[in-house]
Amino acid sequence: MITTILFDLDGTLLPLDMEAFTKKYFKELGIKLKDYFTAEELTEKIWASSKYMIGNVDPAKTNEEAFFEKFAQLIIWDTEELSPLFKEFYITDFVKIKETTGQSQYIIKAIELLKQKGYQLVVATNPMFPRQAIEHRIQWAGLNRDDFVFITSFEEMHYCKPQIQFYEEILVNINEAPSNCMMIGNDLEEDMIAKQLGMTTYLIEEHLIQRSTNLENVDYRGNYEAFYEFVKGLPALSQ
Incomplete structure (x- = not known):
């Protein structure tokens, strides 16, 4: 019986281009760190460090630790000097990126209805950003961080999508069996892979990301409106 719904963030809970x-993110981060890097240098080093983080399989390293391990190898500056600037960026400058995002009233209504029906909700975003940036984006979507019992983040998680360990780590954190969970996302490979653990899956077709035509991991699919209608048909878990 499904009791827990996991949601991707970008392109799922949060409609965006x-x-x-990405273009706006690197522009604003480049402005913040202009005294240390050219825009091209910063973009190259961020992508290289992110790639290393995504490939990390060491359960002793958080994503944050893996990212900065690689980043430190690529720069001449002490990361201790840059760390306050990164933190300040995500608190103040990151909000400028909001203009590239939107809201879906169907998603907002679906989340409210799921809460009313007693479902446990999780933000299962690819944890490549600090918690502050993720909470900003939840708010931009018209939602509240308190709607969710667990939110994946750069600081806490040890794996990234599409590694299956990413989903296993969520299940450990929420103490839930995969058969009781449904994963909702717009990425055919990175989100629907949760099916391989035994989760039910729902592919959001708006802002769809797919690298193949293989739909074997997809149980349900539809746009935002169709998903809301699907939620209306789910049984209530609470009276």
Whole structure:
């Protein structure tokens, strides 16, 4: 019986143009760190460090630790000097990226209805950003961080999508069996892979990301409106 719903964030809970989002992100981060890097240098080093983090399989390293381990190898500056600037960026400057995102009233209504029906909700975003940046994006989506019992983040998680360990780590944190969970996301490979653990899956077709036509991991699919109708049909767990 499904009792827990996991949601991807970017392109699922939060409608956005990923290309515009990424471009604006690097522009604003480049402005923040302009005294240390050219825009091209910073983009190259951030992507290289992110790639290393995504490939990390050491359960003793958080994503944050893996990222900065690689980043430190690529720069001449002490990461202790840059760390306060990164933290300040995510508190103040990151909000400028909001203009590349939107809201879905169907998602907002679906979340409210799921709460009313007693489902446990999780934000299962790819944890490549600090908690502060993730909470900003939840708010931009018209939602409240308190709607969710667990939120994946850069500081806490040890794996990234599409590694299956990412989903296993969530299950450990929420003490839940995969058969009781449904994963909702817009990425055919990175989100629907949760099916391999035994989760039910729902592919959001708006802002769809897919690298193949293989749909074997997809149980349900539809746009935001269809998902809301699907939620309306789910049984209530609470009276």
